[in-house]
Amino acid sequence: xxETVIGLEVHVQLNTKTxxxxxxxxxxxxxxxxxxxxxxxxxPGALPVLxxxxxxxxxxxxxxxxxxINKTSYFxxxxxxxxxxxxxYQITQLYTPVxxxxxxxxxxxxxxxxxxxxxxxxxxxxxxxxxxxxxxSKVDLNRAGTPLLEIVSEPDMRSAEEAILYLKKLxxxxxxxxxxxxxxQEGSFRVDVNVSIRPYGDEKLYTxxxxxxxxxxxxxxxxxxIEVRRQSEAWEDGIYEDEICQETRLYDQxxxxxxxxxGKEEAADYRYFPEPDLLKAVVTDEMxxxxxxxxxxxxxxxxxxIKEYGMNEYNAGVITATxxxxxxxxxxxxxxxxSAKTATSLLTVELQGRLKGELSLANSPVDAKKLGFLAKRIxxxxxxxxxxxxxxxxxxxxxxxxxxVIDALGLKQVTDTGAIEAMCQxxxxxxxxxxxxxxxxxEKLLGFFVGQVMKASKGTANPQAVNxxxxxxxx
Ligand code: ADP
Ligand code: MG
Ligand code: ZN
Numbered sequence: 277x278x279e280t281v282i283g284l285e286v287h288v289q290l291n292t293k294t295x296x297x298x299x300x301x302x303x304x305x306x307x308x309x310x311x312x313x314x315x316x317x318x319x320p321g322a323l324p325v326l327x328x329x330x331x332x333x334x335x336x337x338x339x340x341x342x343x344x345i346n347k348t349s350y351f352x353x354x355x356x357x358x359x360x361x362x363x364x365y366q367i368t369q370l371y372t373p374v375x376x377x378x379x380x381x382x383x384x385x386x387x388x389x390x391x392x393x394x395x396x397x398x399x400x401x402x403x404x405x406x407x408x409x410x411x412x413s414k415v416d417l418n419r420a421g422t423p424l425l426e427i428v429s430e431p432d433m434r435s436a437e438e439a440i441l442y443l444k445k446l447x448x449x450x451x452x453x454x455x456x457x458x459x460x461q462e463g464s465f466r467v468d469v470n471v472s473i474r475p476y477g478d479e480k481l482y483t484x485x486x487x488x489x490x491x492x493x494x495x496x497x498x499x500x501x502i503e504v505r506r507q508s509e510a511w512e513d514g515i516y517e518d519e520i521c522q523e524t525r526l527y528d529q530x531x532x533x534x535x536x537x538x539g540k541e542e543a544a545d546y547r548y549f550p551e552p553d554l555l556k557a558v559v560t561d562e563m564x565x566x567x568x569x570x571x572x573x574x575x576x577x578x579x580x581x582i583k584e585y586g587m588n589e590y591n592a593g594v595i596t597a598t599x600x601x602x603x604x605x606x607x608x609x610x611x612x613x614x615s616a617k618t619a620t621s622l623l624t625v626e627l628q629g630r631l632k633g634e635l636s637l638a639n640s641p642v643d644a645k646k647l648g649f650l651a652k653r654i655x656x657x658x659x660x661x662x663x664x665x666x667x668x669x670x671x672x673x674x675x676x677x678x679x680x681v682i683d684a685l686g687l688k689q690v691t692d693t694g695a696i697e698a699m700c701q702x703x704x705x706x707x708x709x710x711x712x713x714x715x716x717x718x719e720k721l722l723g724f725f726v727g728q729v730m731k732a733s734k735g736t737a738n739p740q741a742v743n744x745x746x747x748x749x750x751x
Pocket of ligand 1: 431483
């Protein structure tokens with residue numbers, strides 16, 4: 277049996293307004309080759325100027341992963357020719373990146389934890405895009421020069437599960453910090469997976485294979501499993517040395533296999549050297565003080581919710597898993613008199629259950645303020661939790677006010693004990709036989725009476741009051 281060894285490289289597109297070394301906008305969906313200038317087109321003589329916002333966002337990430345922020349970092353040139361890179365080199369940070377030696381904690385279901393060390397996070401420029409159109413290929417340079425932060429882990433993960441936990445955590449942190457969209461399908465969170473195996477107990481690292489181009493967590497999991505199987509089988513068949521080499525492989529989701537993209541022989545010689553057109557990047561104490569301020573992240577928020585609201589571990593985990601959910605919840609809680617319990621179930625069960633297809637929290641027809649107000653109406657006993665479901669159904673269809681819908685549907689809870697007493701008496705009078713049976717010891721029948729009263733009141737009677745009144749009347 278073999279131990280799996282995984283190290284991950286994640287390219288995060290930073291959501292700055294302008295590109296890394298010029299003032300072209302980074303926005304998507306513009307006409308091809310319009311967001312360009314002499315710098316990102318690499319015209320002779322055009323010089324790069326570092327975007328401060330990129331330093332800011334990189335340092336925020338560095339702070340979130342407890343890393344060292346290098347107060348002086350440098351840029352390097354990585355030379356390679358590809359049509360989507362007009363300069364024929366990429367500016368990156370090879371020798372001294374802005375962020376080094378961080379860590380990220382992953383949490384297992386059994387509540388144990390593990391720290392994954394992060395070797396570095398460095399800044400680099402993205403390339404443009406090649407568009408293949410039948411016989412011809414076209415180049416769109418709108419993306420050329422967009423800032424990327426490449427976050428490189430140590431080979432600390434020992435299973436596909438650990439790799440996915442690490443990636444989900446990193447993804448959530450980027451969204452909490454709001455330094456990138458981190459959309460895997462759109463390529464703003466790109467993962468390269470490095471996989472090797474070794475006999476258990478062996479400390480040495482064996483040959484790693486890098487798998488690229490995987491655009492979902494599910495496929496990352498599969499690609500790792502496939503690669504581990506391929507390498508283990510080669511070992512068992514005695515052909516490990518011949519079969520497994522340090523190479524880049526592509527994951528093919530249709531065929532569910534990995535295959536060689538470029539081997540060691542074809543590996544480019546990048547001829548790295550210090551970038552002559554840029555100065556060193558210096559972070560002053562003043563900059564560091566400002567740039568290292570970050571919002572509360574998921575782990576801290578989860579712990580706070582447990583302490584402050586008495587929330588259970590599971591719910592706190594669900595609510596803080598994404599920044600969208602956490603902010604939605606906090607917005608609901610800002611409505612006075614809302615309990616965490618009501619807000620949690622309305623959000624995680626009722627609203628989530630109704631957000632189907634194209635709908636998500638971001639474009640939910642019922643926003644956090646409105647759902648918070650609905651929670652308030654449950655907590656101040658205006659309506660029952662059951663009635664709230666009907667109100668929510670209506671609100672999902674139409675942009676109406678909560679109180680208006682409660683009135684229109686006649687769902688206001690009856691808390692007036694006089695009215696409830698009258699209803700209870702009516703049900704008792706209408707069922708003399710059942711009353712006899714109840715008095716004769718068939719106490720289970722209480723449920724029947726409660727049900728009848730609730731039905732008669734169309735669900736508006738306060739169930740607790742109904743229970744109490746019935747018990748006292750029947751005894
Ligand atoms: P490159 O830029 O050539 O891909 P890096 O050193 O930047 O190389 O990245 C290597 C990645 O591979 C890191 O995430 C590292 O943790 C991981 N890695 C290195 N050796 C192994 C190995 N034997 N098995 C699995 N992953 C490895
Ligand atoms: Mg790599
Ligand atoms: Zn430009």
